[in-house]
Amino acid sequence: MTWDDTFKIVAAMITSIGAGGAFIFALSTWLGKLWAQRILESEKHQLASALEKTKSELDVIKETTLRFQNDKLHTYRSVIDVTARILSSLDAYESGRLQANEAGARFDEFNEQRLRIYGYLAMIAPQSVMDAQDALIDNLLTVANGGAEYKWEIVRENALALLNAIRIDVGIDKSPISYNGAQ
Template sequence: MAWEDAFKIIAAMITSIGAGGALVLALSTWLGKLWPQRILENEKHQLASELEKTKRELDIVKETTLRFQNDKLNTYRAAIEVIARILAALDAHESGRLPPTEAGARFDEFNEQRIRVYGYLAMIAPQDVMDAQDKLIDNLLLVANGNAKYEWEKVRENALALLNAVRIDVGIDKSPISYNGAL
């Protein structure tokens, strides 16, 4: 065998291996692109599904939180309305504009409503709000029962303490409000 024949055989082997290798390389490259693409699409689909589920859960949490905050504000409004009504009655009685019989009827109404308000507040309010409400209501009960003198400054101080505790609880503002009027 001559060198020329040996080179032809070697060249034929390299060519056949090269063609098969090129075919294997081409298929490997194609599969190497196809599989990651399919895996990526599958992962994208799973992530999109999980993201959608998380969004729905967040919407439920948001809706529940907003509903709770709205209920809390409505309860605080109801409490303030009850307190405002008895304060107006006490002011009217102290100034002689409200006869004792009508003042008694307003006190009876207040007494019923304060118990209801206490129950509502107990369901939603933190202890700071409850303490401020207790202090104000105790003062009003003492005055209404004739066991304490009606002092507007003290009532206003207790009412502002309650309002400031409510403001902190609902997140309106952490800084306290104060009365800066002349009376």
């Protein structure tokens, strides 16, 4: 065997390996792209599914929060309604427009409702609202039981403190309201 034959054999081997290598390289590149696309599609699907689940969870949180805020506003309106009714009764009684027996019946009604409202507040209200409610109700009970004279200025101050605590809790406005009237 001559050097010329050896070079031809080696050249033939390198050529065949080079062509096969190029074919294998092209095939592996194509296969790699195909796998990458499939993996990417799978990841996209999983991500879309996770986003949908998160959106659903956020919707539940949103609905729960809105329902809680609605319950809170409803309870606070009830507090104001009950308080307004007893205040109007005390005003009517103090001015002589309400007889003692009718005033007593209204006080009994107020007493029942205030206990119910206290329970409602205890479920949703922060301590600041509870404290303001306590101060107002304690004053009204003291007046109704004859332990103190009815003074509208004190009642108004307690009522405004309650309203301001409620406003802060529901996020209406953190700046307090005040009475700027003449009476």
